[in-house]
Amino acid sequence: MNFSDNKKGTLLALSGILIITPDSLFIRLVEIESWGLVFYRGFLPFIILFLALFVYYKKNFINSILLIGYAGLLNAFIVALTNITFIVSLENTNVANTLIMLSISPFWAAFLSMIFLKEYPAIRTWIAMILCFLSVLFIFYDSYTLGRIYGDFFGLITSFLVGASGVVIRFKKQVDFLPSLMIAKFFTALFTVFFVQSFYLKGADIYLIPIMCVFFVTLPLALLTLAPRYIPTYKVTLFFVLETTIGPLWVWLIINEQPSLNTIIGGLVIIATIFVHTLLEIKYFEKNKKLT
Numbered sequence: 001m002n003f004s005d006n007k008k009g010t011l012l013a014l015s016g017i018l019i020i021t022p023d024s025l026f027i028r029l030v031e032i033e034s035w036g037l038v039f040y041r042g043f044l045p046f047i048i049l050f051l052a053l054f055v056y057y058k059k060n061f062i063n064s065i066l067l068i069g070y071a072g073l074l075n076a077f078i079v080a081l082t083n084i085t086f087i088v089s090l091e092n093t094n095v096a097n098t099l100i101m102l103s104i105s106p107f108w109a110a111f112l113s114m115i116f117l118k119e120y121p122a123i124r125t126w127i128a129m130i131l132c133f134l135s136v137l138f139i140f141y142d143s144y145t146l147g148r149i150y151g152d153f154f155g156l157i158t159s160f161l162v163g164a165s166g167v168v169i170r171f172k173k174q175v176d177f178l179p180s181l182m183i184a185k186f187f188t189a190l191f192t193v194f195f196v197q198s199f200y201l202k203g204a205d206i207y208l209i210p211i212m213c214v215f216f217v218t219l220p221l222a223l224l225t226l227a228p229r230y231i232p233t234y235k236v237t238l239f240f241v242l243e244t245t246i247g248p249l250w251v252w253l254i255i256n257e258q259p260s261l262n263t264i265i266g267g268l269v270i271i272a273t274i275f276v277h278t279l280l281e282i283k284y285f286e287k288n289k290k291l292t
Contacts, residue, residue: 009229013223013227016220030212035197042189046189071172080185086158089158092148097148099244103274124281140152178225241275
């Protein structure tokens with residue numbers, strides 16, 4: 001059966017998001033300390049990506065790494081920091097709070113693009129950004145009263161870093177950033193190796209951590225990296241709303257971690273805003289495409 005580019009991209013993006021949704025649940029289920037967890041989430045995906053890219057690029061493997069340049073190294077550094085701040089956030093607040101903060105990363109990207117790439121957002125994007133950040137403040141106030149502001153703050157930093165990574169990639173569109181992701185995982189392991197108390201895995205961690213690193217970190221990372229080759233990035237963004245809704249649902253169903261009322265209200269506003277904004281973006285780009 002022949003798939004069009006649109007169907008290929010949609011399948012890749014949807015599969016990547018659906019596969020990644022249990023990731024936060026597995027982070028909750030493992031018993032290893034935080035630095036050890038971040039180390040393994042860097043080291044194991046690095047080994048897998050190294051082998052996969054070595055097979056993919058063959059004789060051009062070393063050259064593909066060298067060609068990423070300063071932009072690729074900067075992106076690797078940003079992604080490595082993202083891997084750390086994501087875990088810090090989850091360890092200090094509800095899964096729902098962290099994923100809601102992550103969902104606003106496209107608006108950070110729009111803001112940073114305006115500053116560094118001189119790409120000015122449309123009025124609809126500014127309205128969406130204002131609504132989302134007001135909702136974030138609403139959630140922040142609730143977290144402050146419940147003592148979870150630290151985790152929410154690192155969730156916001158994580159979303160900022162994800163947006164910054166997108167801007168770097170857009171700035172150097174001609175660069176193949178796949179090797180950059182491999183280096184990012186190497187940096188993650190390198191940054192954290194000195195803080196790990198014990199590398200020994202015991203109990204359920206023996207199988208939970210490898211399963212998490214292979215299926216919920218490496219595989220969706222590869223699928224979501226390939227998806228924009230077939231469909232525009234703004235279409236891929238629409239699928240991330242699913243992670244924000246399904247991720248907390250897994251945690252609630254399995255370990256009964258329930259978000260606060262403020263988080264639910266603020267999260268629903270953010271999800272609805274992103275959904276409507278993305279649909280408007282799709283409509284706008286499709287209309288322009290027809291005109292050209």
